[in-house]
């Protein structure tokens with residue numbers, strides 16, 4: 249193993265994604281431009297135009313639905329495949345997302361989280377990716393540009409091990425267009441970490457032809473669905489191993505599906521996903537200085553859902569403030585529903601409250617976290633909730 | 645079995661998978677129609693009355709599987725491994741030589 253000397257570049261989250269695609273030696277990219285994702289595929293096109301990548305075919309398509317269809321075809325043929333999208337584009341892919349996971353194709357995509365319209369919006373909001381919860385795609389939420397880069401590389405390895413597609417999700421503008429130092433990995437070391445893909449089935453073996461996604465009658469459909477769930481369960485182990493290996497090789501450990509920050513002796517924790525949690529961690533430091541015993545629990549992987557890790561956390565805290573930059577109408581924040589549901593049949597019963605924050609790119613700051621901390625402390629002291637779901641920023 | 649397009653491959657048997665572990669990881673169909681017998685879907689079965697048949701072969705053209713074959717005597721027969729019982733043949737036959745009857749299984 250060659251010695252690891254990181255290459256530091258100042259890049260946007262989108263460029264971090266594009267570099268990861270280059271370093272992963274992706275063979276086919278099919279994508280349609282949509283704000284704020286566009287600069288990912290522009291950068292990839294630039295790599296191709298400059299001859300910086302070999303054997304990378306870019307398929308320009310007329311819509312996101314076609315982009316995913318092209319990815320499915322290329323992945324079925326055995327290629328390492330990537331695409332990127334946002335919001336309405338992701339929604340347009342919805343039907344095809346099921347085909348990718350159902351056919352067990354390890355396509356990797358970056359979704360740049362953007363609010364769904366109307367009102368028309370290009371700003372950060374997680375409802376677009378969370379609306380794809382049940383498509384059989386794994387979902388990794390990046391906190392910063394470094395995690396976008398690392399996440400894409402790990403996603404390929406994990407996806408190709410369990411044969412399920414994966415989404416790496418970054419915040420619109422907050423990450424996609426904001427520049428930061430990213431430590432990139434020299435190509436030889438990426439190659440060692442991520443060898444060429446070995447497809448589950450070889451569609452180019454003409455001696456033994458077969459079809460993918462053909463009819464499954466009631467006699468067979470059920471078993472194939474169970475296999476997807478079994479692969480998701482296996483993915484938890486693979487995520488742990490790959491995250492640990494990444495840490496050993498490159499110094500950033502991703503073995504935990506929930507990253508815990510100063511939670512050891514915390515009375516209560518803030519739980520959430522994505523760039524939001526950078527702000528929360530900073531606020532935790534401030535609040536700790538002010539005498540609050542608080543911590544942060546950043547959910548890195550939303551699918552598969554880290555039930556077991558959540559239980560370990562929940563056993564030891566009195567309260568969990570779940571911060572959702574998303575909403576399921578008629579119910580509550582999506583992470584909140586998932587977290588409560590995961591704990592229902594366990595002995596861990598911390599007080600849980602849902603704060604709806606930052607929808608459509610609304611600013612969420614350290615002082616907001618402090619207000620939430622004050623509210624949580626009061627609730628825990630009293631031992632009962634004021635409201636279960638708090639539309640925190642609402643102009644009242 | 646002889647059909648107009650030649651002989652069906654020897655040893656074509658339906659694969660019945662008994663446990664989830666016997667299934668392929670992804671929903672691929674190895675051998676495609678050789679193992680996926682559409683005849684399994686049938687509720688009604690076409691019954692052909694040779695005395696009414698005028699050998700026009702409209703049924704052969706319209707059968708979507710295709711499960712109609714032409715026998716050596718020029719009349720038509722049905723490959724029941726693949727006839728899914730859709731009734732198109734009976735509907736199209738100009739002399740009403742084909743009737744659809746409930747199959748006893």
Ligand code: SF4
Nearest residue numbers: 707727728730731733
């Ligand atoms: S019932 Fe349908 S499948 Fe069967 S022979 Fe007639 S047309 Fe073909």
Ligand code: SF4
Nearest residue numbers: 697698700701703737
């Ligand atoms: S359509 Fe009717 S008449 Fe014509 S070949 Fe078929 S069974 Fe005979």
